[in-house]
Amino acid sequence: xxxxxxxxRLRERYMNGGIDRRSxxxxxxxxxxxxxxxxxxxxxxxxxxxxxxxxxxxxVVSEAFRKHAFDPYTEKxxxxxxxxxxxxxxxxxxxxxxxxxxxxxxxHLSGVFDYARYHNLGLSSTLNEDNIPNLKYVxxxxxxxxxxxxxxxxxxxxxxxxxTGIAYNRKHISDEEMKEKGANxxxxxxxxxxxxxxxxxxxxxxxxxxxxGQDPNGATDMDAIWEAxxxxxDLLLKYWSSGAELMSLLAEEEIYVTEAWSGRxxxxxxxxxxxxxxxxxxxxxWQECLFVMKGSPxxxxxxxxNFMLAPETSIAVxxxxxxxxxxxxxxxxxxxxxxxxxxxxxxGKLDGLTxxxxxxxxxxxxxxxxxxxxxxxxx
Amino acid sequence: MTVEAREARQPYLLLxxxxxxxxxxxxxxxxxxxxxxxxxxxxxxADQAGFFxxxxxxxxxxxxxxxxxxxxxxxxxxxxxxxxxxxYPAAYVIARSRGNKAVLLLLLMLPFWxxxxxxxxxxxxxxxxSGAINSALMWLGITDAPIQMLYNEASVILGLVHFLxxxxxxxxYVSLDGIDTTLEDAACSLGATRWRTFLEVTLxxxxxxxxxxxxxxxxxxxxxxxxxxxxxxxxxAMFANLVFEAIITQLNWPLGSALSLMLLAVLxxxxxxxxxFLGMGQLMKGLG
Numbered sequence: 001x002x003x004x005x006x007x008x009r010l011r012e013r014y015m016n017g018g019i020d021r022r023s024x025x026x027x028x029x030x031x032x033x034x035x036x037x038x039x040x041x042x043x044x045x046x047x048x049x050x051x052x053x054x055x056x057x058x059x060v061v062s063e064a065f066r067k068h069a070f071d072p073y074t075e076k077x078x079x080x081x082x083x084x085x086x087x088x089x090x091x092x093x094x095x096x097x098x099x100x101x102x103x104x105x106x107x108h109l110s111g112v113f114d115y116a117r118y119h120n121l122g123l124s125s126t127l128n129e130d131n132i133p134n135l136k137y138v139x140x141x142x143x144x145x146x147x148x149x150x151x152x153x154x155x156x157x158x159x160x161x162x163x164t165g166i167a168y169n170r171k172h173i174s175d176e177e178m179k180e181k182g183a184n185x186x187x188x189x190x191x192x193x194x195x196x197x198x199x200x201x202x203x204x205x206x207x208x209x210x211x212x213g214q215d216p217n218g219a220t221d222m223d224a225i226w227e228a229x230x231x232x233x234d235l236l237l238k239y240w241s242s243g244a245e246l247m248s249l250l251a252e253e254e255i256y257v258t259e260a261w262s263g264r265x266x267x268x269x270x271x272x273x274x275x276x277x278x279x280x281x282x283x284x285x286w287q288e289c290l291f292v293m294k295g296s297p298x299x300x301x302x303x304x305x306n307f308m309l310a311p312e313t314s315i316a317v318x319x320x321x322x323x324x325x326x327x328x329x330x331x332x333x334x335x336x337x338x339x340x341x342x343x344x345x346x347x348g349k350l351d352g353l354t355x356x357x358x359x360x361x362x363x364x365x366x367x368x369x370x371x372x373x374x375x376x377x378x379x
Numbered sequence: 380m381t382v383e384a385r386e387a388r389q390p391y392l393l394l395x396x397x398x399x400x401x402x403x404x405x406x407x408x409x410x411x412x413x414x415x416x417x418x419x420x421x422x423x424x425a426d427q428a429g430f431f432x433x434x435x436x437x438x439x440x441x442x443x444x445x446x447x448x449x450x451x452x453x454x455x456x457x458x459x460x461x462x463x464x465x466x467y468p469a470a471y472v473i474a475r476s477r478g479n480k481a482v483l484l485l486l487l488m489l490p491f492w493x494x495x496x497x498x499x500x501x502x503x504x505x506x507x508x509s510g511a512i513n514s515a516l517m518w519l520g521i522t523d524a525p526i527q528m529l530y531n532e533a534s535v536i537l538g539l540v541h542f543l544x545x546x547x548x549x550x551x552y553v554s555l556d557g558i559d560t561t562l563e564d565a566a567c568s569l570g571a572t573r574w575r576t577f578l579e580v581t582l583x584x585x586x587x588x589x590x591x592x593x594x595x596x597x598x599x600x601x602x603x604x605x606x607x608x609x610x611x612x613x614x615x616a617m618f619a620n621l622v623f624e625a626i627i628t629q630l631n632w633p634l635g636s637a638l639s640l641m642l643l644a645v646l647x648x649x650x651x652x653x654x655x656f657l658g659m660g661q662l663m664k665g666l667g
Contacts (some may be wrong), residue, residue, distance in 0.1 A: 088443055088628075090627060090628045090629075090630065091627045091628070093424070093630060094626060094627045094630055094632075097539055097630070097632075116655050117423070117424060119423055121423060122423070154466075167467070177425055190563050193527060201628075206440075233613050235614070235615075236529075236581075237612065238530045238611070238612050239613055239615060241608065248503070251510055252508060252509045252510075253508050254507055254508045353490055365422075365424075366420070366422055366424075366629070367446045369628060369629045370629055370631075371622050373621075373628065373629065376613060376616075377447065377613070377616045377620075378613070378614035379443055
């Protein structure tokens with residue numbers, strides 16, 4: 001019997017004098033209270049079979065996912081994909097921490113360090129790889145690093161990769177000057193007030209490592225690193241905190257040079273802006289994955305991951321978001337556009353990219369993120 | 380039940396939905412924050428329950444937090460002053476206008492129909508390097524290169540004034556509208572100039588509204604974090620940004636809780652001071 005029918009019967013009894021007014025109102029109130037209390041907890045379970053929540057980076061990336069993956073998936077399966085956005089893995093983790101299990105399902109996480117953090121907080125799931133046959137097309141190196149973190153199983157599938165290199169306005173900085181100065185261009189006094197930087201502590205320390213001639217995955221002189229971070233801050237117009245803000249600052253010529261995400265710069269170039277992009281030696285490479293949270297409806301999630309890894313979907317998304325897909329180019333024909341994207345590796349070995357070492361970065365996360373927060377504000 | 384007993388019970392019945400809402404949505408979360416402030420964040424980002432004073436010790440003894448708090452109070456004070464100077468004449472015009480008062484009040488409310496974030500971001504298109512003002516200046520040949528007007532303390536204050544001015548105007552307006560104009564007429568008929576009438580009759584009688592508007596502008600200004608993010612430079616952070624960073628970026632909810640309670644205590648003390656000298660009645664009128 002549904003709730004409407006129950007209410008109608010109760011009302012009929014009241015109208016017929018079967019129960020008094022006080023009892024009628026009391027029962028209605030109790031029903032309302034019970035509904036209000038159970039709804040937040042039942043919502044996830046009720047929605048599980050009908051929808052999957054996906055959270056990503058917004059902007060052109062989300063548009064590509066929506067157009068090339070979610071809409072076709074919903075059309076094929078009838079399962080709705082609710083997509084949200086975040087500005088970074090830290091912000092998203094905070095939201096997940098405050099949520100009920102199952103409220104968030106799949107996240108487009110960046111870096112193995114985020115995968116490890118989420119796993120360490122008990123948020124990882126175990127994917128049934130038999131339900132994701134398209135995983136065979138993925139570059140093995142990308143999958144292996146995740147397996148190491150979660151003891152051989154996977155809580156995600158690798159999806160794309162890219163770099164955080166340096167974007168520069170060619171009206172003011174030539175390609176030759178960029179090659180000559182590399183990461184040190186971000187400390188060039190000549191561009192004071194026209195330099196920006198991502199407000200992400202890892203990126204700041206990574207680039208400070210390059211500027212001080214240290215290994216970004218094993219700096220030994222942290223004092224020099226913090227001095228470089230301070231020097232960069234003092235030349236800065238502002239720290240940007242989202243891809244949309246990065247694109248706006250470059251497109252509006254508020255800044256001439258900043259580190260930037262390769263795909264966003266490619267999008268600006270496609271729009272006709274004369275923005276150059278280079279990865280300095282040991283530039284920040286990263287891979288992104290589709291991470292399934294513990295408590296999510298696994299089968300619909302695995303079905304969505306498999307759908308998204310299908311070469312036609314993955315290639316369409318990659319062309320839309322301007323990041324090379326995790327598909328192995330030696331196994332799958334990636335078409336004409338993808339080989340032109342920044343950071344693309346035709347060998348499928350990714351030897352030219354330097355990825356963040358999760359143990360090194362997560363081991364120092366608490367201390368460095370806090371100290372950077374202070375330096376960022378002038379200390 | 381007697382009529383007296385029923386009447387005595389009525390206020391509580393009428394107030395109970397609001398009291399339940401305040402308890403569930405304000406007091407209970409606040410209690411959680413108090414509890415959280417005594418926990419610890421572990422190296423993995425998980426919280427360790429217990430009774431630790433570390434967060435409070437850090438929040439109260441670290442000069443970094445004190446300096447940012449003082450800077451926040453300074454920015455809020457400047458914003459409040461600017462709002463008062465700009466808001467009083469506007470409120471006076473609305474209160475003394477005849478016929479078009481409703482239209483003017485509607486115009487005052489219009490900004491609330493647009494998201495605060497959108498309104499804040501609109502300044503980028505006005506003050507930015509390729510924004511309206513710089514484009515006009517360069518087109519007129521007044522300057523060759525864009526003038527840097529964004530991402531500094533001044534642009535943060537401008538954004539806050541934009542956000543808070545309607546609150547100030549509304550409060551002053553309510554106060555001015557309640558003044559019996561025959562008092563001003565009486566002062567004039569006794570030989571006072573219009574300026575002296577304003578200084579000795581109108582202004583003193585409207586001070587409660589000005590104070591209420593000031594309190595609202597100050598409290599809301601000191602608690603904002605969006606405006607410094609969007610319009611501020613690297614060193615223009617306010618205290619709420621520290622709370623945001625502790626909770627969101629560093630995943631340190633316990634420290635973020637202690638910091639948010641610290642800000643709450645400072646702003647709460649200001650509200651108590653206001654209540655002691657002026658009472659909350661005027662504030663409620665302005666909010667209504």
